[in-house]
Structures are given as C-alpha cells and as structure tokens.
Amino acid sequence: MEFHPFIEKSSTQEIKTIQEEKLQKLLAYLEGNSPFYQRLFTENNINIAEIRTLEDLQKIPTTSKNDLQQHNHDFFCISPDKIVDYSTTSGTLGDPVTFGLSDGDLERLAYNEAISFACAGIQKGDVVQMITTIDKRFMAGLAYFLGLRKMGASVVRMGPGIPELQWDSIFRYKPKYLITVPSFLLKMIDYAEKHGLDYKNSSVYGAVCIGESIKNQDFTDNILSQKIKEKWNIKLFSTYASTEMSTAFTECEFQIGGHHHPELIITEILDDDGNVVKESESGELTITTLGVEAIPLLRFKTGDIVKAHYEPCQCGRNTMRLGPVIGRKQQMIKYKGTTLYPPAMNDILNDFNNILCYQIVIQSNEIGLDEIIIKVSTEQENENFVNEVRDHFRAKLRVSPKIEVIDFDILSKTVFNPNSRKPITFIDLR
Known part of the structure; x- marks a missing residue:
C-alpha cells in the first residue's frame, strides 16, 4: 500500500474537487444518521443539496466542544453493536467526551497515522519505540500502534515514564524513532548523564513529538527543542492532532509545519465572527472530518488558534501546512x-x-x-x-x-x- 497518497501532490484545484465530492457524501450521511446534525439542518432550514462547494460550508453553523459535551450521544451515527473501541478526549478543557470508533474508523485511523509517519520519514522495517500510553481510553496511543503496524514498522510498546526502562529498551531493540512528549526527552538525557550511558551514540535518529510544541511561529526551534538538541543531536518532528479530528498534521523532513491530509479532513481557519481569515492571519481551526462512520463532525471548532501556510513545500506536497498552535481560544x-x-x-x-x-x-x-x-x-x-x-x-x-x-x-x-x-x-x- 502506498503511504504517500497521490492527492497530496495533486494541484490545489484537484484537491478541492475531491474534497467537495467527499463533503457531499458526508452531508448525506449526516442527514441520514446523525440525530444532532438532523436537528441542526432542520432548525437552520439547511438544504444539503445547496452545499456544493467548500465555500458553501459558510452557510452551516459551526459545532463547538460544548455541543459535544452536552449532546454526546446524539453525535453517534452507528448503533452500539458496531462500535469496536471507546476512546475519550483528554479533557484539557472541561469534561472528556466519549468517542466510539467502528471497524472502518480504526482502519481510517491506521491509514492516517501511516501516511503521517511516512511524512516524517518512518519506513517499513524501522523500529519505533512508543513512549506513550496505549490504554486509559487514549485514542492516540492506539492510533500510533495501528499506523506503524499498517506501514510495516516494528513497535516497542514501552508506555510513558521510567527513563531507566526506556534506555534498557533502546539499547536492546535499537529503535530508530521514538514517539514521545518532548519534555520527557530531557528527563531521559538527565538520567543517561547521571548513569554514564552513551546516549549520544544510540540507535535513535529522531523523535515524533506529541502534546507539546517544539517550534516557534517561524518554524525555528523553540527553547524546549533547543535544550534537547544541545545535548542530543536527534531530529524532532512536530505533530498536531486531536481525538475529535481522528487525523494528524505531521511535519515532513523540511519541517515547516504539519501537512494537511485533504482526503481525511476539511479545514477552515475562522476569526471571532466566524469568517475565514486572510491567508497570513491566525484564527481558530475549524474542521470537517471525512470518512468517519461513528462520530463524523461538520464545521467543528477545535478551540486551537493556528496559522496556515500555503506556499509550496520542497517535499512536493501541495497541501496546506499548519504552524505551531499559538494557544487555545478558551485559555x-x-x-x-x-x-x-x-x-x-x-x-x-x-x-x-x-x-x-x-x-x-x-x-x-x-x-x-x-x-x-x-x-x-x-x-x-x-x-x-x-x-x-x-x-x-x-x-x-x-x-x-x-x-x-x-x-x-x-x-x-x-x-x-x-x-x-x-x-x-x-x-x-x-
């Protein structure tokens, strides 16, 4: 299977056409299966046949985290017997929300992670050490495992914490990549230095960083990544994802923002009045998920303030890239x-x-x-x-x-x- 999808190197017009076809399928699916969106369409007199282009999305009201918390059950589009996995959001803001995933959703999640890891340079046969939890209803850990398995990488499931065990595993299985919260790398370096471990000559080439930012807005290394790289010369790749999106934005080797996977998600960046911002401005990332069966979302406001970058990337992808999160709107x-x-x-x-x-x-x-x-x-x-x-x-x-x-x-x-x-x-x- 190809993990460098053709759509990402298509022209921006071709990408838009494919997204508009997928959007129409999504609207029909929501009208047929989602109690929440059926109500939204009725209350706002929305005729989905009139929503033909990405620009037409503006005619539909946005959905918020608050809606998800208050009407969690009404977002489900499949019956409970079709749910294979239950995950919850991390609850950074307010109560966690329950997400069910169908078999197809898990397959989509695996595909998303496979193309995201391929974007960062991970290949079939690479050994990858996961320094993240895969339990506690955490979607990301499961997604990483499924994606790595799908692309033919070997996984060492270490879980978070305990630097001693992480190093034991690194010297034993020789992973090329780690998946981790970047600040934990400082703890690992500290442990290695105190215990005389030759960490600078380990097998580790790079780390896919989750949960914390490692870049400034101009894509230079922020203080956290500078501190890591001063001690340990490994590549650090930024990612951005959330449970609600079931999609990740991951950097390629040129490291100028996380690439958008247009076959999986439609993105809008909106100002406080709900209008699309100008190209160089920041705003709230608002997403529409494509190909999700259990809980698809339409114009969902993520609460994250970001800036998009549209100039071509040297990797050949013509997709939009997201810069580091500036902050959360509520924070x-x-x-x-x-x-x-x-x-x-x-x-x-x-x-x-x-x-x-x-x-x-x-x-x-x-x-x-x-x-x-x-x-x-x-x-x-x-x-x-x-x-x-x-x-x-x-x-x-x-x-x-x-x-x-x-x-x-x-x-x-x-x-x-x-x-x-x-x-x-x-x-x-x-």
Missing part, C-alpha cells in the same frame, strides 16, 4: 492590557535549567481581572532566582506575574498527575 489571558496564551509562558519557563517543574495558574481577582500565578520548583531557592524569572517575563512578554516557589515533592504531584496523559502545566480557575 486566552488578558493581563494588564496584554493578550497572552500559555505556550508563550511555557517557552519562558523552559528557558531555565534549574526549574524542576512548574505550573501556571490563572484566576480572577476580586475586581474580575485575570491574575497569573507561576508556581515553580527549583534547585536554587533565593530572591535572585525569583527576580530573574520575573525579569525574563517582563522582557519577553511585558508582564510581571506573581511567582511562588513550591517544594518539588508537592508541586510534582499536581503537575504529573497519574490520571492525566500530559503534564498539567496550566490550570484555569476563572
């Missing part, structure tokens, strides 16, 4: 007249080598304004350190948040909560 902070998103604060905190872990807490003060509290654990507790962090915030973001130094044993328990798939570095109490 936007207005602080003393400045608009901020958590990723910008993460970059500043990742800059400090002596911060062991941190958590950003946003709350409203008594007059309803946003307040930022940065909780940090550090090896050197002194007045100078706190001032240094504050000065860094002032210089980079022009804000000066409150900084609290907290004992590592206490803070690490809330940051690395065993029930969470990702480190909890941001808490919004507003």
